[in-house]
Amino acid sequence: MSVLNAERIKLLSTRSPWWCALLAIALPVGLTALIASQAQIQPGDAGNGVYITQMLSSLGRAVVLVMAALSITSEYRFGTIRSTFQVVPHRATALLAKTAVTAIPAMLIGAAVGFGSWAVFQAINSFPELALDTAQDWRAVAGQVLVFGITAVLALGVGMLIRQTAGAVAVLLVYALLVEGLIGLIPKIGDDIQHWLPFFAADRFLGLQDDIPQLRDLPLGPWGYLAYFAAVAAAVLAAGILSAQRRDA
Amino acid sequence: MIEAVGLTKSYGKTLAVDNLSFSVPTGRVTGFLGPNGAGKSTTMRMILGLDTPTGGSALIDGKRYRDLHQPLRTVGALLDAKWVHPNRSARAHLQWLARSNKLPAKRVDEVLEIVGLTAVAGKRAGGFSLGMSQRLGIAAALLGDPQVLLFDEPVNGLDPEGILWIRKFMHRLAEEGRTVFVSSHLLSEMALTAQELVVIGRGKLISQSSTEDFVAQATxxxxxxxxxxxxxxxxxxxxxxxxxxxxxxxxxxxxxxxxxxxxxxxxxxxxxxxxxxxxGSLEEAFMQLTGDSVEYHTEIADAPTPATLVPAGK
Structure with a gap:
């Protein structure tokens, strides 16, 4: 508990997490509002249901990737990681506390992005299909809480492995925003690989673009994909912690 | 009491610390002396469990640092005054350290008072002068009221007033019965600060003796x-x-x-x-003793002509 509290003080005693959080929420919600105000939705088109409101959540996710990676790489940058390991020599404890203290705000941001995007769309351009009726609808909106939390864990793991802000952020953003999408372009095997990529899995859990025909025959269901996404994040985090234990601080 | 036994650290083929054994007695200021690059900081990082030794071990009161429960209560250390988040206030920096070892919150104000930073406690640590940063680092080291204290080059870059303050402070800590282990590359400084000396060069032990003996022998x-x-x-x-x-x-x-x-x-x-x-000056004596073990020699005698003065590269 004391280690968690120490991490909480660390997180809340600098301003950058607040700016990141604000950006992570304002960017997707703001752009969703813009889309809602311009969209001309015909009664038949609205088969998309509520996930039309979540199309831009990946922007918030990208900011959370940066925020979470920074929370560990900035400690390496400023040398405070040494103070951290000095006061808590059991490194796994220190790093798991940091993971918890970063993942929880990320989940709150996820809630704000999910429900915020949905509410703002609803307020500007309301139509009946946007109501949260089915379990699927709830998964698309409330599911952001889990997706954002797991995203933070994944980014922390990468941060622990790479240690440098520029490197970790570049790897995470290029991967999340470009690589996953481009792999699908590889002929023949591209699709099969893509079906096992972590952020693809996160999107399948949320149910984004489920109406696209190519996405019908998938190896896992939504909850299976969530478990898979979580397993990948946990594996990267474990690798990060192991690396921190082995290497000199 | 700090004890190093056969402490060794190698980076690839480079031996930074080579089979180093020494002990730091309780209740005295022990200087850890050696030229730049002799392995002082590496040794201190190994004592604190930050770097893993390639061989040997360092024990604090018979325990490895990593086995200490709430280590701030046993060992306080200032290795680098810059290891602070620049946007965090001095008080917040001490608060998270204190909390991690379940130290009472009022202890933060106490140590700020001891080092004389109370007035600037709410200010960003990034705006601190080197002297203030050193004081903040010392405050952090004192948080848990530890019996063992390690300081790495605490007077480096300080003005005379700051140097005097730190010197007196070390003496006070030792008089209170604590073990103080302080590194420096300046023998003249150590002659005034330390009662015992552990001298190393190129990662090897050169001598361990009282400062008096060392100076008498050397000069x-x-x-x-x-x-x-x-x-x-x-x-x-x-x-x-x-x-x-x-x-x-x-x-x-x-x-x-x-x-x-x-x-x-x-x-x-x-x-x-x-x-x-x-x-004979202390510096000469020190040079004589560690002369063969300075890692980066400067050959003043046959300095190159300006035309050949190109970066040698490391």
Whole structure:
């Protein structure tokens, strides 16, 4: 508990997490509002249901990737990681506390992005299909809480492995925003690989673009994909912690 | 009590610390002396469990650092005053450290008071001068009221006032019965601060002794004698049991003081142009001892001409 509290003080005693959080929420919600105000939705088109409101959540996710990676790489940058390991020599404890203290705000941001995007769309351009009726609808909106939390864990793991802000952020953003999408372009095997990529899995859990025909025959269901996404994040985090234990601080 | 036994650290083929064994006694200020790059910081990081030794071990009161429960209560350390998040206030920095080891929140204000930073406690640590950063680092080291304290080059870059403050502070800590282990590359500073000395060069132990012994051993007092004809005096000095060596046109005599040499010169009717005591400086002594073990030599004697002065690269 004391280690968690120490991490909480660390997180809340600098301003950058607040700016990141604000950006992570304002960017997707703001752009969703813009889309809602311009969209001309015909009664038949609205088969998309509520996930039309979540199309831009990946922007918030990208900011959370940066925020979470920074929370560990900035400690390496400023040398405070040494103070951290000095006061808590059991490194796994220190790093798991940091993971918890970063993942929880990320989940709150996820809630704000999910429900915020949905509410703002609803307020500007309301139509009946946007109501949260089915379990699927709830998964698309409330599911952001889990997706954002797991995203933070994944980014922390990468941060622990790479240690440098520029490197970790570049790897995470290029991967999340470009690589996953481009792999699908590889002929023949591209699709099969893509079906096992972590952020693809996160999107399948949320149910984004489920109406696209190519996405019908998938190896896992939504909850299976969530478990898979979580397993990948946990594996990267474990690798990060192991690396921190082995290497000199 | 800190004890290093066969401590070794290698980075690839480079041996930074080579089979180093020493002990730091309780209740005294022990200086950890060596030229830049001798392995002092690496050794301190190994004592604190930040770097893993390639071989050997470092024990604090018989325990490895990583096995300490709430280590701030046993060991306080200042390795680098810059290891602070620049946008965090001094108080917040101490608060998270204190919380991690379940130290009472009021202890933060106490240590701020001790180092005299109370007035700037709410200010960003990034805006601190080096002296203030050092004080903040010392405050952090004192948080858990530990019996063992480690400081790495605490006076580096400080003004005379800051140096004096730190020197007095170390003495106070040792008088309170604590173990203080402080590194420096300046022997003159250590001669004033430390009672015991652990001297290393190139990662190897050169000596461990009291500072007094080290200084006495290292600085030999001699007398320089110059004159037009020193032949008779030389013989007489030799007979009187002094040891003599030539230096330029003069003689360097050891084992006899100025008064005796002067009288001997009168008896042998030798004209003297100079008779002056030579006190070996601490720096010279230190250079002599660690001379072979400085990692990056500067060859002043055969300095390259400007045309060839190109970066050598490491």
């Amino acid at each position: 030999e007092n001699t007398v320089l004698v110059r004159g037009p004809q020193l032949g008779h005096l030389r013989t007489a000095l030799g007979q009187a049991g002094a040891s003599v060596r030539d230096e330029g046109a003069g003689l360097v005599v050891s084992g006899m003081d100025c008064a005796d040499i002067g009288e001997l010169a009168a008896r042998t009717q030798t004209v003297l142009h100079e008779l002056s005591p030579q006190r």
